[in-house]
Amino acid sequence: MSKILLKKQLSKDVFLMKLDAPLIAEERKAGQFIILQIDDDYGERIPLTIADGSKEEGSITIIFQVVGKTTHNLAKLNEGDDIPTLVGPLGLPTHIENFGTVVCVGGGIGVAPLHPIVQALKEAGNKIITIIGARTKELLILEDEMKALADEFIVCTDDGSYGRKALVTEPLKEACERNPKPDLAIAIGPPVMMKFCSKTTEPYNVHTLVSLNTIMVDGTGMCGGCRVNVGGEAKFVCVDGPEFDGHKVDFDNMMARLNSYKDLETKAHKCQLDIEFELKKEGK
């Protein structure tokens, strides 16, 4: 059980929540995630990356996009409400050291999990080049927070409504072409974005980490639903990941697996429309 301490709407369908979770706040490290469930009997377990946390306050922050029934219902909860199931921190933490220059790419909601990793990399003394992007201006999140941590900061939108009109792969390619090239790249965002970021860095031989958000049930290695093909081997995102070498991940298989329950997604789509409608009603 975990109380919602704070709720903020970051963009049209993206919400931030600060949750009372002292034990998770104590143990969590950059790159780790939690699983939550809103109804203990019939609810679904969904993994969400921890975007921030405070040991002093005993809280963690999650940022989520409304994409299905569970995130829809989560967005309807308010400050003071309880989330019955919250478990974590899960997964292996990001390996942090002073690599030199790290180019950090966040796409859409992927900026949220990227944030604590950039924080940790910065603390370790890395030079940070941050690229964040979204389809359009309203979908950009955490711009100020990310800017504050970056030595170089690039914003782009697909439609040119804000910052540079480009896909994130364009400035990423330019960063790879520099001399010296970056020592490490981290790309977090929608699967297709991570796929193309990995493709972008591969010819330059820039080691690239991606953080995968696959379907999970238990999140502790028991079910194997989250497995992905990495370098020809089946790996479990929950215990072997969530971060993997982007040059080795079979993204096409992963995207197909993310669509395992596509026939049920019409339901999720309807939820999405509902929330847009509700927000419109509330004049947001």
Added chain:
Amino acid sequence: MTHHTPEELARQAKILYEELFPKRDELKPKDKLQIPQQEMPAQDPIERGKNLDEVAIGYTEEQARVEALRCLNCPKKQCVDDCPVRIDIPRFIKHIADGKFQEAINTIKETSLLPAICGRVCPQEVQCMAHCTIGKGLKDVEKSVAIGRLERFVADWERKNGQIQTPPVKPETGKKVAIVGSGPAGLVVAADVRREGHHVTIFEAFHKLGGVMRYGIPEFRLPNEIVDEEINTLKKMGVEFKTNFVVGRTRKLTDLMEKDGYSAVFVATGAGLPMFMNIEGENLVGVFSANEYLTRANLMRAFDRENADTPIYKSKNVAVLGGGNVAMDAARMSLRLGAEKVYIVYRRTEREMPARVEEVQHAKEEGIEFLLLQNAKKIIGDENGRVKGMECLRYELGEPDASGRRRPVVIPNSEFILDVDTVIVAIGNGSNPLISQTTPDIQVNKWGNIIVDETQKTSVDGIYAGGDIVLGAATVILAMGEGRRAAAAINKQLAG
């Protein structure tokens, strides 16, 4: 085997009961050998394929008492020696024959806390029933006295009559014991350690308690209500439960001892990473581990498609790979979820199947087709990466291998395609790496299973382990046997 209705079985038992009981004291062993084993009444095979209710309904009083009359009350009590928790079997059975059901359940509870569960899921045929004199006399272990059915009968009798008694707990000692995992091994340790007056906390990673008895074994074989009841008894004894707590991640195991004041920890994290076949196509959409399939259906209640948010694959034709109890559970679950055709694909013969005979029989009655001496070669996907078939190979039995079972040998060029849209892999589990990843001092073997001594103690003082994390894949009762030993060692440690 033909299905007999519960009414028919009850009627026959009643006739036998009226005939036998007036002269029960005159019955000689050879007369007892003549008493037919009482069949377990079960739901109609076709009907039950459409519901989640328990398949086996349980004996009537007459059936139980007639079955109990078959016991010879042998002085040697070989059955007790073969029971991992050493229940005094002849004594409790005698009480049933006498109609003293309370005494019968009390006898069982002297050594076992979970009779309603064990009576349902223990493999009695390889334990207590294996050396039963009646079974030997009839040259068929399956015809031994039906000890498990009798155990279940009195456990259910106690529950239905609201007679469940909370075991007494000694005065508080102020010492604390942590248990990691609320499955069968953990529950047994909790009971045994709590009885001595120590404070016990069970940490469970999931949001519901019971471990494999909740997420793995389906409702139709072990109803949740029964698991809840056993856990309630522990709650009444004062055992504390913390759900949504992954020891190793939410808190380090060593922190429990060094910072939180636990004097001993029992690690019973259970089955770990599901194994796959390492064949082509195993990551296609529509291939599941049995763990995932069953967890979705059981724990996450996806069988209730209307109400559950957790989806489960809609399958028409299902292949389940494996021959154990988990394979039977997954096959029978997929049938209940609406699959039209379900195959068990197993590369040896039925004789080598690790599943209980009763489970195999139930699966067959329900219409599950057994493809024996066959195995998957690769899984074939369509253009969207979803399963559309499975290429199989045929096998024949060759020489015995290290396990003593005859080794299956591929028949060359025997490939054929099985028309399936779902493949469920039920070939066992590797060990879960969570505790060893986060507690490096605990020694594990090359498979990642925790190494323990004869008292279940690990390489670290104060830390014990038992159940599947030690044994690999085993049974509920073996996990309980390990728990029993660990609890004794923990109690000894705390007393010293």
